[in-house]
Amino acid sequence: xxxxxxxxxxxxLVEELEIAANGVALDRRFMRLIPxxxxxxxxxxxxxxxERHGGSVTVITLDTGDTDDTLYTAIAKGADRAIKVxxxxxxxxxxxxxxxxxxxxxAKDLTFDLILTGxxxxxxxxxxxxxxxAARLGLPFVGYVLAVSQEDGGIVVRKEYPGGLVAxxxxxxxxxxxxxxxxxxxxYVVTAKVMxxxxxxxxxxxxxxxxxxxxxxxxARMYLPESGExxxxxxxxxxxxxDALVALFGKRGLLG
Amino acid sequence: xxxxxxxxxxxxxxxxxxxxxxSEPTLYDEILEATPHGERLNLCLQCGMCSGICPYGFAMExxxxxxxxxxxxxxxxxxxxxxxxxxCVSCFACTSVCPVQIPLTTSLLTTFKAESMLRGKVPSExxxxxxxxxxxxxxxxESPRRRPEWAxxxxxxxxxxxxxxxxxxxxxxxxxxxxYHPRSQVVSRAMARLLRALDVNFGILGPEENSDGDxxxxxxxxxLYEMLVLKNGKAFAKYQFKQVVTTDPHAFNVIKNEYPRAGxxxxxxxxxxxxxxxxxxxxxxxxxxxxARVAYHDxxxxxxxxxxxxxxxxxxxxxxxxGLELVEMAHNRANTICCGGGxxxxxxxxxxxxxxxxxxxxxxxxxxxxAGAEILAVAxxxxxxxxxxAVKSTGHQEELIVKDIAELLSxxxxx
Numbered sequence: 009x010x011x012x013x014x015x016x017x018x019x020x021l022v023e024e025l026e027i028a029a030n031g032v033a034l035d036r037r038f039m040r041l042i043p044x045x046x047x048x049x050x051x052x053x054x055x056x057x058x059e060r061h062g063g064s065v066t067v068i069t070l071d072t073g074d075t076d077d078t079l080y081t082a083i084a085k086g087a088d089r090a091i092k093v094x095x096x097x098x099x100x101x102x103x104x105x106x107x108x109x110x111x112x113x114x115a116k117d118l119t120f121d122l123i124l125t126g127x128x129x130x131x132x133x134x135x136x137x138x139x140x141x142a143a144r145l146g147l148p149f150v151g152y153v154l155a156v157s158q159e160d161g162g163i164v165v166r167k168e169y170p171g172g173l174v175a176x177x178x179x180x181x182x183x184x185x186x187x188x189x190x191x192x193x194x195x196y197v198v199t200a201k202v203m204x205x206x207x208x209x210x211x212x213x214x215x216x217x218x219x220x221x222x223x224x225x226x227x228a229r230m231y232l233p234e235s236g237e238x239x240x241x242x243x244x245x246x247x248x249x250x251d252a253l254v255a256l257f258g259k260r261g262l263l264g
Numbered sequence: 265x266x267x268x269x270x271x272x273x274x275x276x277x278x279x280x281x282x283x284x285x286x287s288e289p290t291l292y293d294e295i296l297e298a299t300p301h302g303e304r305l306n307l308c309l310q311c312g313m314c315s316g317i318c319p320y321g322f323a324m325e326x327x328x329x330x331x332x333x334x335x336x337x338x339x340x341x342x343x344x345x346x347x348x349x350x351x352c353v354s355c356f357a358c359t360s361v362c363p364v365q366i367p368l369t370t371s372l373l374t375t376f377k378a379e380s381m382l383r384g385k386v387p388s389e390x391x392x393x394x395x396x397x398x399x400x401x402x403x404x405x406e407s408p409r410r411r412p413e414w415a416x417x418x419x420x421x422x423x424x425x426x427x428x429x430x431x432x433x434x435x436x437x438x439x440x441x442x443x444y445h446p447r448s449q450v451v452s453r454a455m456a457r458l459l460r461a462l463d464v465n466f467g468i469l470g471p472e473e474n475s476d477g478d479x480x481x482x483x484x485x486x487x488l489y490e491m492l493v494l495k496n497g498k499a500f501a502k503y504q505f506k507q508v509v510t511t512d513p514h515a516f517n518v519i520k521n522e523y524p525r526a527g528x529x530x531x532x533x534x535x536x537x538x539x540x541x542x543x544x545x546x547x548x549x550x551x552x553x554x555x556a557r558v559a560y561h562d563x564x565x566x567x568x569x570x571x572x573x574x575x576x577x578x579x580x581x582x583x584x585x586x587g588l589e590l591v592e593m594a595h596n597r598a599n600t601i602c603c604g605g606g607x608x609x610x611x612x613x614x615x616x617x618x619x620x621x622x623x624x625x626x627x628x629x630x631x632x633x634x635a636g637a638e639i640l641a642v643a644x645x646x647x648x649x650x651x652x653x654a655v656k657s658t659g660h661q662e663e664l665i666v667k668d669i670a671e672l673l674s675x676x677x678x679x
Contacts, residue, residue, distance in 0.1 A: 022400060022405060022406065022407045023407050023409070042399075193388055193391075195384050196381065196384065196386050196391040196394065196395070198378075198381055198382060198485060198486075198487055198488070199398055199485060199487030199488040199490075199491055200486065200487030201487075202398075202487075203487055203491075246446075
């Protein structure tokens with residue numbers, strides 16, 4: 009099975025996020041980027057499928073910055089090809105609508121049976137890139153997938169529903185899946201292998217054509233959470249906050 | 265009658281190695297070549313002292329002796345299928361008792377961990393610490409930019425090497441835990457106060473400092489270790505200083521014993537050595553009496569690891585505190601029991617508990633209580649939080665508190 013895994017890079021929360029002067033975006037100047045967690049799971053699921061059934065894994069990212077490390081790490085883990093799609097103003101971030109159109113154009117030149125994306129990215133929790141890409145390619149889509157197995161030319165996926173329900177679905181190939189969690193936690197790859205990939209592997213660069221961002225939501229305002237009128241904010245140092253919490257829990261009868 | 269026996273041979277044993285190298289080096293070859301004297305593995309007489317002294321040997325499928333037997337028999341499948349190698353906390357107990365001086369910790373056990381890691385058998389807690397190190401240069405997954413933040417409200421400020429105009433006498437290698445862990449930060453601030461009181465001209469690397477690499481190397485992640493040596497080596501090379509002093513025994517151990525083999529050589533002391541050399545200057549500053557019985561826990565990395573043998577200096581410092589009564593635990597000096605934090609063990613607590621249902625840190629706390637200690641004194645940034653947890657989990661909160669020697673000294677300086 010040949011599998012395509014688009015990986016999105018999202019803000020790394022190790023650094024505090026700041027809102028840009030225009031008030032509708034994050035300030036990306038000092039932002040570090042990290043692969044979105046579920047995309048890492050999508051890659052793991054792809055590698056597990058390749059180990060089980062053969063085929064190939066191709067990872068693809070939009071060049072929004074800090075991409076090379078992610079791509080070389082994917083190769084060190086066992087991916088066969090790494091593609092970086094470059095485009096003007098990608099480093100200012102790309103909407104999911106635009107990203108899906110760029111990925112659609114890139115996918116046209118690739119052979120694949122399956123596209124695995126993360127079910128949703130940690131930055132917008134929107135989960136729209138997978139279904140948009142599937143719609144653009146005219147392929148079936150199943151989101152919130154926990155496991156994939158190959159059966160008689162097609163695949164069977166386990167999809168998670170709210171309330172602890174799981175459905176098994178037979179899906180015709182080719183298809184696009186949104187992975188919530190791989191069957192195993194993403195693997196560790198030793199640094200020596202990543203360094204070797206940096207020396208020996210090639211990242212293929214493809215220039216993006218015009219992105220179609222039509223339909224993307226327009227951001228009116230980005231702001232930090234504001235406390236509601238009924239919320240009581242506990243101020244002070246760690247000890248003061250801890251004392252206040254203990255007193256509060258005691259008053260509500262929550263402490264034995 | 266008391267019988268004492270010396271197991272170590274005094275004369276170095278000559279070893280001849282017949283190479284069995286084919287085109288692909290075997291795991292056996294890798295172990296032989298992992299460290300200097302790795303070839304001593306050939307001398308193993310299967311006496312089993314290593315497995316007997318191993319704190320988690322009882323829970324391991326393949327403690328060192330059995331692992332060597334499996335290697336020799338070329339029956340490695342079950343040893344490599346088992347992930348119990350991760351119970352090894354690199355405490356160097358096996359190495360220190362081996363009668364033929366095989367560097368078991370750094371060669372055999374570390375190579376097996378590396379092999380286990382290549383097979384994807386690394387417990388997830390440790391995996392996160394390694395991924396954090398690769399990405400952020402510290403095991404805790406904190407922002408490198410914030411490395412010097414522990415000192416941000418100290419006055420006078422702790423000088424950053426990048427901002428210091430003059431060469432310094434002491435480059436203080438602070439380390440990951442001492443920089444980021446809230447409990448260990450308290451100790452770092454006490455240390456800054458001691459250096460000030462002794463008029464030491466010092467600086468820290470701040471954001472330019474990376475994890476020392478001891479845990480990464482001993483958990484078998486050699487490539488990551490090499491990356492860290494390169495980064496720390498570059499930072500050392502940028503500045504002028506007479507010596508490095510570190511508050512972290514693991515940093516001391518790896519910088520002193522392993523960095524030179526990677527081409528980075530700097531004179532380094534653990535802070536207890538540095539302060540013990542200045543006891544004449546320090547003693548008059550220690551006014552406040554501390555009327556308490558104190559037991560000192562010897563960290564593996566300062567003591568038996570690579571025969572660092574730093575046992576007296578920490579005790580000299582404690583005895584300089586007026587009123588303090590030093591008591592010894594049943595296991596002390598080279599016989600110390602590991603806190604469980606070495607060789608990646610600091611990130612394997614969940615795994616170790618699952619597999620062994622025991623915590624060496626709890627054994628240690630019980631020993632301190634049995635020795636009649638009211639304070640467990642430590643000299644390693646892992647240990648304050650580890651032992652404080654163990655004091656709570658054993659229910660000894662009313663009897664025992666945990667303090668770093670730097671804290672006790674700093675408190676004794678107060679009027």
